[in-house]
Amino acid sequence: MKRPELVLRDFCIPVNPYFPTAGMFAKFHEQLETGLKYYPADNAEIAHVLAEVLGLDPASVVMANGSTELITWICELLVRGGLATPVPTFGRWTDQPRELGQAVHEFPLRAEDGFRLAVDRFVRFVRRRGAAAAAICNPNNPTGSLVPREDLQRLLEELSDLDVVVIDESFIDFAEPDDIPSAASAAAARPGVIVIKSLGKNFGLHGVRAGYAVAHPRTAELLRRRLPPWNINALAEMLVRALPDHWAEYEQSRRHVIRDRLCLHHRLARLPQLVVFPSKANFVYVRIPQVVDGVQLRNRLLTEYGILVRECGSKSGSDRHHLRIAARPETQLDQLTTALAAALEELGSPRDAKAVGA
Amino acid sequence: MKRPELVLRDFCIPVNPYFPTAGMFAKFHEQLETGLKYYPADNAEIAHVLAEVLGLDPASVVMANGSTELITWICELLVRGGLATPVPTFGRWTDQPRELGQAVHEFPLRAEDGFRLAVDRFVRFVRRRGAAAAAICNPNNPTGSLVPREDLQRLLEELSDLDVVVIDESFIDFAEPDDIPSAASAAAARPGVIVIKSLGKNFGLHGVRAGYAVAHPRTAELLRRRLPPWNINALAEMLVRALPDHWAEYEQSRRHVIRDRLCLHHRLARLPQLVVFPSKANFVYVRIPQVVDGVQLRNRLLTEYGILVRECGSKSGSDRHHLRIAARPETQLDQLTTALAAALEELGSPRDAKAVGA
Numbered sequence: 001m002k003r004p005e006l007v008l009r010d011f012c013i014p015v016n017p018y019f020p021t022a023g024m025f026a027k028f029h030e031q032l033e034t035g036l037k038y039y040p041a042d043n044a045e046i047a048h049v050l051a052e053v054l055g056l057d058p059a060s061v062v063m064a065n066g067s068t069e070l071i072t073w074i075c076e077l078l079v080r081g082g083l084a085t086p087v088p089t090f091g092r093w094t095d096q097p098r099e100l101g102q103a104v105h106e107f108p109l110r111a112e113d114g115f116r117l118a119v120d121r122f123v124r125f126v127r128r129r130g131a132a133a134a135a136i137c138n139p140n141n142p143t144g145s146l147v148p149r150e151d152l153q154r155l156l157e158e159l160s161d162l163d164v165v166v167i168d169e170s171f172i173d174f175a176e177p178d179d180i181p182s183a184a185s186a187a188a189a190r191p192g193v194i195v196i197k198s199l200g201k202n203f204g205l206h207g208v209r210a211g212y213a214v215a216h217p218r219t220a221e222l223l224r225r226r227l228p229p230w231n232i233n234a235l236a237e238m239l240v241r242a243l244p245d246h247w248a249e250y251e252q253s254r255r256h257v258i259r260d261r262l263c264l265h266h267r268l269a270r271l272p273q274l275v276v277f278p279s280k281a282n283f284v285y286v287r288i289p290q291v292v293d294g295v296q297l298r299n300r301l302l303t304e305y306g307i308l309v310r311e312c313g314s315k316s317g318s319d320r321h322h323l324r325i326a327a328r329p330e331t332q333l334d335q336l337t338t339a340l341a342a343a344l345e346e347l348g349s350p351r352d353a354k355a356v357g358a
Numbered sequence: 359m360k361r362p363e364l365v366l367r368d369f370c371i372p373v374n375p376y377f378p379t380a381g382m383f384a385k386f387h388e389q390l391e392t393g394l395k396y397y398p399a400d401n402a403e404i405a406h407v408l409a410e411v412l413g414l415d416p417a418s419v420v421m422a423n424g425s426t427e428l429i430t431w432i433c434e435l436l437v438r439g440g441l442a443t444p445v446p447t448f449g450r451w452t453d454q455p456r457e458l459g460q461a462v463h464e465f466p467l468r469a470e471d472g473f474r475l476a477v478d479r480f481v482r483f484v485r486r487r488g489a490a491a492a493a494i495c496n497p498n499n500p501t502g503s504l505v506p507r508e509d510l511q512r513l514l515e516e517l518s519d520l521d522v523v524v525i526d527e528s529f530i531d532f533a534e535p536d537d538i539p540s541a542a543s544a545a546a547a548r549p550g551v552i553v554i555k556s557l558g559k560n561f562g563l564h565g566v567r568a569g570y571a572v573a574h575p576r577t578a579e580l581l582r583r584r585l586p587p588w589n590i591n592a593l594a595e596m597l598v599r600a601l602p603d604h605w606a607e608y609e610q611s612r613r614h615v616i617r618d619r620l621c622l623h624h625r626l627a628r629l630p631q632l633v634v635f636p637s638k639a640n641f642v643y644v645r646i647p648q649v650v651d652g653v654q655l656r657n658r659l660l661t662e663y664g665i666l667v668r669e670c671g672s673k674s675g676s677d678r679h680h681l682r683i684a685a686r687p688e689t690q691l692d693q694l695t696t697a698l699a700a701a702l703e704e705l706g707s708p709r710d711a712k713a714v715g716a
Contacts (some may be wrong), residue, residue: 013396013397015395018572025390025391027435029387029390031696032383032386032387032390033383035565036372036564036565036566036593037373037562037563037564037565038373038564038565039564039565040565065423065427065567065586065588065589065591066586066588068586068587068588068589069423069586069589071586072584072585072586076434076584093361099583122577165476204395205394205593206395206396206397207393207394207395207396207397207398207593207595208394208591208592209398209423209588209589209590209593210593213372225457226430226434227430228423228424228426228427228429229426229450230424230426230567231424231426231427231428231567231607232567233565233566233567233591233593233594234565234566234567234593235394235565235591236591236592237565250654289516294377317457333452
């Protein structure tokens, strides 16, 4: 029997819940009919608007129909002779090259290191495997671990002979409140480096399908020429054009999400059955006890407690004993932690059990 | 000095003005926040919904971020050894292969034939040039001429050894009120034929970026595997999911547009300075007198009379003496024809001049 008071809470999709603001949505509503009836601007024009907001050189920015469009085209055009990537990672980075018949060299991140990327070991791995391309999510998805700026700089220098090194920064706005450790300026300066970013995650609009790449003007021009010239829809254009007037609100929302993630980490760490890994994204990666099956736990959380989390068994380099839990407003955390504690107990891991540490 | 009563009228963008209905827009508004906050379904799922509405085999349908995404990928993956296309045509069919370094073999359509495609001559042209691919807009854009079903069937048979023959049917819903002469079922049956279609034109939403391909399941699978797997935005998904409940209204709107095109043709044909070509699309292609420059005419129509038309000088196979005029509600035609007659006279072609016929 379903409990009548069950309120569904989504801790699965990592989205900024504080943006766009109600005022921005009101504007989108006003512009909807006209926006949809007429053609949006082309890629280069919208990229120009975005570059100005982000303080980047427009010649280095390429707009895309989501970061997935960029991953698809980068693998199609630039990945030859295999791609190395730390795992677990965003699924498209392992699946896309394989679908094209490319070798994918998976470099396993280690729980005992908190899933931090050991840059020197990774560079040696790339050499040993003879990979000509590499892709790194920073912060990593699903673990949330961040490669610090100096390490990343070293990695880009060490691998500067590769055809391409892609840094997927879809979650980097949630890494630090003040100094966002983006490699965008490094990418704009080196022909072999591309930074890509989904706009859906940080701007809270997964359905809009918008993303961009930052690259050396020569690399950006190659991508711009090969991608469909009219790939940006009216809503994505409205979003980008609204950003200059709402940047302060975005900054505020971003900081709010970072506070939510810290709070989520703190609350999860109080559950003795969980190992909680350090995260610089807007989600937290946790390990559940070996006696509990992640799929059963996810299903029970949803059906009995109205809580949706991402069970990570389908991800290469992860398994059914790991969950990704998205940062949400603090007011929702009681429901989450109560449900987790109860469901874990019901599935055989009592509250006084101790997490097996990393 | 600008006339205060100037009402701007867009006869440039060929869009269905009667769809989506106000009721559908009301639903889009209701769904906007939720639709944009969450991920849309993937390509295959949305293609399935569309295929059911259109009475097609879902295995033959591939959704795209506008027909341009399909043109880009078809040229990238399937066009090797040159593409033949009748001109004038939609610009991407001449520009895209060229941008990839492919030869484009332009087959000039003749004004004296009313820009009808002479299928046998085109087939001989393809052979003579040794092209391995062909693309035909049907109805043609910008001329509006239609290849009749039997001719098209013959063309597909004659060219069945080519790598690919693409029929771009973006405007075909406006060809006939009852029996739409689509080649979709022929495409689903032959691995070398692809029908593509923009959804923006017929469903009145250029900003939504949606289109689809119909092809043999094997060809469809190839495209589906190579295109980005999540390429459909939330608004395009809302549109597709709304279609089953609003199909009767769409049918009505489509017939209304056909009546508007007939009416537009009739009214334009009464201007002695114009040669008006037969059209089966939602626009009409006209020739203006040699003494008048099309760019000057377009500019004068816009600044003095508030009328926007497409001057076709930039299109290969057309020139500055041709305009494409979109079908609009009949109530707007007085403003159009009055402006055209006056502007032509002001630019040196008096009302009693006679058009130089085809």
